[in-house]
Amino acid sequence: MANSYAQPILRTADLGEALRVVRQLLELADTGGLEADLEAVARTPRELERLAEVVPGADWWADGSGRPGTSREGGAAADHLPVFLSAWCRPTHLAEPFLAAAGSAPAMVRWDFNGWPAAPDIGLDRGGPRGAYITLVAHASDLELDEPADAHTVFVHVKQVEAERAPWLAAQVGLQVIGELVMAPL
Template structure:
């Protein structure tokens, strides 16, 4: 497991706007190798059914004070709610269906790619795969999906030693960074 460092660049109540900004950031990136990961916090059977349809064979585990099950143990997710679901290496084409299934559930889409471009204005060469992500968190303010919200947040991920790249990337899409840089375990 490695860590990236993430900084918010947009908060909006419009999911389409969040996806548009994520797309603009991805247009800057080296996406020759692109993976898309989905995660969601699920509290009800109905949410579980909707998300299971777009996240087949997802890993999941119970969360909260009464943790009592996981996919690893072969437990039934419907008997262990609330759960956290995760599915890695999904197709880019699945993003809209995932977000539609998520509805008002705290969820996130993370794009993992080959690297960020050179940022000569801040003295940085091209970035490598470590720390090269864009994340859209819907119905949540944080990367852990622990802070429910009625808006959605777009994060750029960078290496900690290249923190200035986050502001540089935000400026490239007409935005500014919001708040501090936060460690984001992957």
């Protein structure tokens, strides 16, 4: 399992504003190989149904320590609510429908791509794919979707040795970092 380091640059109650910032960041990036990883915690049968319509065949497991039930074991996700859904390497056009389907459920979209641009004014060359992600967390305040919130947070991911790239990226879209750089397991 690889790790990146993520730093929040926007927290807002307006999902549209968060998506606008994501689009601005993607305009800076080398989006070759662009794909999206989608995750959510479905707590009700209706949330599960809406999410499954957008990402049929998503992996799932019972959410919570020691609770039995996974898609690998078979059975119905609805019998194990709440469940954590995960669908990686999906087309990016699913991001907005996925977030809409999640409703008020904690959800996350991570955009993966080939790299960040060079930042010569801070001494950084073009970044490669390791550590080149943008994550939008909806209705949670953390990357693991453990802490429910009324807001949405945009994180930029960078290599730990290039931590100064995060504030540089935030400045490119008129923002600044608003929290600490944290390890983000992938």
